[in-house]
Amino acid sequence: MMKWTEVAPQNWQNWHWQLKNRLNSIEDLEDIIQLSPEEREGLGAPHHFRVDITPYFAQLMDPTDLNCPIRRQVIPLGRELQPFEGMMADSLAEEAQSPVPGIVHRYPDRVLMLVTTHCASYCRYCTRSRIVGDFQATPSLNDLAAQIDYLRQHPEIRDVLISGGDPLTLSDVTLGHLLKALRGIEHIEIVRIGSRVPIFLPQRITPELCQLLRQFHPLWINIHTNHPREITDEVAVALARLADAGIPLGNQTVLLANINDSVEVQRQLVHNLVKHRVRPYYLYQCDLVAGAGHFRTTIAKGVEIISKLQGYTSGYAIPKYVVDAPGGGGKVVVAPQTILAQRPNHRIVLKTYTGETAIYQEPADY
Numbered sequence: 056m057m058k059w060t061e062v063a064p065q066n067w068q069n070w071h072w073q074l075k076n077r078l079n080s081i082e083d084l085e086d087i088i089q090l091s092p093e094e095r096e097g098l099g100a101p102h103h104f105r106v107d108i109t110p111y112f113a114q115l116m117d118p119t120d121l122n123c124p125i126r127r128q129v130i131p132l133g134r135e136l137q138p139f140e141g142m143m144a145d146s147l148a149e150e151a152q153s154p155v156p157g158i159v160h161r162y163p164d165r166v167l168m169l170v171t172t173h174c175a176s177y178c179r180y181c182t183r184s185r186i187v188g189d190f191q192a193t194p195s196l197n198d199l200a201a202q203i204d205y206l207r208q209h210p211e212i213r214d215v216l217i218s219g220g221d222p223l224t225l226s227d228v229t230l231g232h233l234l235k236a237l238r239g240i241e242h243i244e245i246v247r248i249g250s251r252v253p254i255f256l257p258q259r260i261t262p263e264l265c266q267l268l269r270q271f272h273p274l275w276i277n278i279h280t281n282h283p284r285e286i287t288d289e290v291a292v293a294l295a296r297l298a299d300a301g302i303p304l305g306n307q308t309v310l311l312a313n314i315n316d317s318v319e320v321q322r323q324l325v326h327n328l329v330k331h332r333v334r335p336y337y338l339y340q341c342d343l344v345a346g347a348g349h350f351r352t353t354i355a356k357g358v359e360i361i362s363k364l365q366g367y368t369s370g371y372a373i374p375k376y377v378v379d380a381p382g383g384g385g386k387v388v389v390a391p392q393t394i395l396a397q398r399p400n401h402r403i404v405l406k407t408y409t410g411e412t413a414i415y416q417e418p419a420d421y
């Protein structure tokens with residue numbers, strides 16, 4: 056891309072440089088891609104959700120293809136602002152399930168801990184767009200201390216999922232303090248970080264960061280990848296560093312219309328992920344959040360994708376397809392129907408991956 060040829064490699068590799076030079080206006084973007092009228096409308100509108108794209112991620116965009124899956128995830132369209140049936144600002148009722156600001160306590164033994172509202176780039180369909188990208192809403196050190204206090208006072212919590220925003224946009228020093236505080240709480244068995252930084256800003260995954268993270272095991276990281284084109288050579292280096300630091304890696308994907316709503320794209324994506332030691336974890340149905348209307352698919356589409364992966368590829372490569380229940384009920388696993396019938400005499404009729412039937416004879420005396 057013309058614009059970037061003069062950037063010194065040491066700048067390009069520097070994650071602070073990448074953040075400082077993010078693109079967010081029509082002027083920035085028309086330098087590197089041909090903007091469509093609808094993209095101009097989206098960028099020109101007083102959009103409710105922040106736009107910011109790292110130069111690294113921006114150079115992956117196709118300059119002429121409006122359907123480029125990279126481009127569609129980060130550049131707003133005019134129709135983003137259109138309301139739709141069922142739309143909610145906080146479709147997962149996170150605010151209602153928040154005992155202290157930033158903690159979402161929905162399940163008995165684990166919590167979500169929102170530590171920042173900053174991300175490296177902003178996904179147009181973000182489920183938390185009500186706060187993400189709003190720097191006024193970012194938790195203060197006092198808020199973080201109150202979150203830690205809550206965890207300390209709740210011995211039933213054995214698993215903490217650090218998210219945001221993107222926790223890996225925090226400095227090494229802040230992350231170190233946070234992880235140390237969590238590790239100081241005896242009943243917290245595992246800590247996980249949810250981050251899209253390895254995809255948007257792989258330069259952030261420095262050897263120093265990995266050296267820091269590995270001190271806090273058992274630490275798991277879930278990345279967020281939607282399309283095989285996101286897994287570049289730079290991302291491969293970042294993922295190898297994390298995996299070599301002993302961090303089990305998972306991936307979550309959001310099912311997005313015209314971006315990854317096909318078996319072929321999903322298959323390439325999961326194969327790419329396992330090659331890089333990342334285990335596909337969840338495929339999410341797109342939430343009913345403002346801004347995401349034009350990204351939504353039917354639930355049948357997700358079921359179809361799973362049914363065409365199961366049996367056709369390694370079990371390791373197949374995520375669970377989940378719908379995060381509107382209203383805050385938690386994730387609901389949706390899977391293809393495989394029990395076809397229960398026949399007399401304890402005979403269960405099952406459907407195989409090719410669509411044939413098989414009979415499993417159950418014990419009569421269990």
Ligand SMILES: *Cc1c(COP(=O)(O)O)cnc(C)c1O
Pocket residue numbers: 159160161162165166167216386
């Ligand atoms: C997704 C989520 C978790 C973690 O759920 P797992 O199914 O264990 O990965 C925890 N708390 C909240 C509020 C969540 O949304």
Ligand code: SF4
Pocket residue numbers: 173174175176177178180181182183187219220221251279
């Ligand atoms: S990285 Fe995650 S939190 Fe940030 S904008 Fe994307 S979906 Fe939202």
